[in-house]
Amino acid sequence: MELHWAKGCQIYITPVKRDEVCVALISRDAQLRLDDALPLFPELCKRLAKVEPANLERGAVSATRTLRHVHSGRMALVGDASGSVDAITGEGMCLAFKQALALADAMANDDLELYEEAHRRIRMRPAMMAQMLLTMDRNFWLQTRVLAALAKSPKIYARMLATHVGAGSKKDIATNIVELGWSILTA
Ligand SMILES: Cc1cc2nc3c(=O)[nH]c(=O)nc-3n(C[C@H](O)[C@H](O)[C@H](O)COP(=O)(O)OP(=O)(O)OC[C@H]3O[C@@H](n4cnc5c(N)ncnc54)[C@H](O)[C@@H]3O)c2cc1C
Structure with missing residues (x-):
């Protein structure tokens, strides 16, 4: 993958198919669109000049959220529903998979408190990286x-x-x- 960083936004490129890439823009400015941001990345702009878009631009909200508890009784939350780290880390799905494994262990031990502890532990490093990266972004x-x-x-x-x-x-x-x-x- 490629990651390009300019003042106020990031663009990252990931392969999707043999002849298709995903171009994603992350910014604090909810109004910023790819066409407005590309001139900030002249090299990338040149490479993408003759490329046909495969679909329409779509958006999503990225946020860091921490919940006080991720289980109650016999209910437990995993993935973004259990709190999230900013998309700048690229860690969201990895976290969800690790949480799912920890939840399976806790269920096997019939103790969801174990999941609560594991969830806090799993989140610590990505949350620290998110803080560092967002500090650099600001x-x-x-x-x-x-x-x-x-x-x-x-x-x-x-x-x-x-x-x-x-x-x-x-x-x-x-x-x-x-x-x-x-x-x-x-x-
Ligand atoms: C811009 C951006 C870039 C990202 N980049 C990366 C990356 O590079 N790498 C990475 O690992 N992660 C990345 N993430 C994070 C990643 O997308 C999430 O962490 C991941 O999708 C979380 O998965 P999830 O299943 O928990 O939640 P979601 O993917 O949000 O899935 C929840 C699903 O539940 C559905 N739903 C909601 N409410 C209801 C309801 N009431 N009834 C039925 N269905 C419902 C929703 O429609 C959705 O399909 C990025 C996120 C953003 C916003």
Whole structure:
């Protein structure tokens, strides 16, 4: 996939079929449409110039929501209904699948409190990443510095990515933050 970031919006491109890609725009501005945003991405604009749209542009709301409880009695919520992390993380479906597995374990143990605990644990890392990414989205100076630092240090980028998908340890997270901070200051 490709991810392009400009001031105030992101465009990401994902393959859909052999000859079709999905172009998605994320922005805080609910009125912003793809045609208005594309000029902010000249390189992408050039590549998409001769492409025929396969369907109409559609929209959805993205939000970070936390619920106090995700079960009551013998009822439990999974997926976005149980709270969500911002779409900027790209983690929504992964969370839903992990929650479904945790719920199945809790049901097998006949104790939905176990699901409540697992749900909190599963959500922690994506919620932290969402906060970091949204902070970068709000602060263009920081966004530019972080991206420049990551471009300069592919190892830090690879470790940040590992942390994002849950493959890094707590020690890795601390090391990443220190090294990234230093890289930003010296970029
Ligand atoms: C712009 C955007 C980009 C995203 N990008 C990514 C990404 O790259 N990767 C990723 O993993 N996630 C991404 N997500 C998040 C992902 O789409 C959601 O986390 C995921 O779809 C949640 O699945 P769900 O089944 O819990 O809920 P939903 O997909 O919302 O499904 C709920 C379904 O229930 C139906 N429904 C609602 N009310 C009723 C009712 N009363 N009766 C019957 N049916 C009802 C709805 O119509 C809907 O079909 C993105 C989200 C947005 C908005």
